[in-house]
Amino acid sequence: MQSTPHEVCSKYLDIYGLDGVFPVANTEIGRSAAIASEEILYLEIAPALALRGAQVFVQCSSEIGSPNPTHKQIVRRARAIENLGYVVSANTAGISGTPMPLASADGNSAIIDWKGNVLAESNSGETFTAFADLEFAALRRANRKPGMTNYLSRQRLELFAAYAGQEQPANSLIDDHAAVIPDRDHFKRGQEQVIARLSDAG
Secondary structure: OOOOHHHHHHHHHHHHOHHHOOOOEEEOOEEEEEEEHHHHHOOOHHHHHHOOOOOEEEEEEOOOOOOOOOHHHHHHHHHHHHHOOEEEEEEOOOOOOOOOOHHHHOOOOEEEOOOOOEEEEOOOOOOOOOOOOOOHHHHHHHHHOOOOOOOHHHOOHHHHHHHOOOOOOOOOOEEOOEEOOOOOOHHHHHHHHHHHHHHHHO
């Protein structure tokens, strides 16, 4: 079962405020923001962080390796390009306690620049790591230069506001101002309702 702050949005905002929804931190490696695991697959999260000044997207992941590019590998490069930022992705080193072989998730940690180039990538094995220099002066120049490849600055995001909240409404785990514990099928039902609406739309 997996939930997000969106299911208890009003309570989350009461406690953490809007800054807590897409937090960006000043760190020794630039303005950094965390993107958890599969959230790299969701288009809107990285731009929301980039619009708040994120230069480095730090992604923790737990993905099984493949000789073919995985969805996350493809999308990490796309998010770096779209948002003119670095993606530093750390994969798990082994998965235990599951039917999967222990080394299935070895490797796949990567550092990607704002052009989508993989600067370093770890391979499978106990001692493999990935290192790269992050060139912030060059990144700032790219971010401040008008042109066709400054994608984030060319977005017209207000056009999409009308669609916000149509598919997964906020506060699905709040009833009478109190958080509720969902049954196991809660999230499946929500996804099925979205799929039904999308099917009706064509």
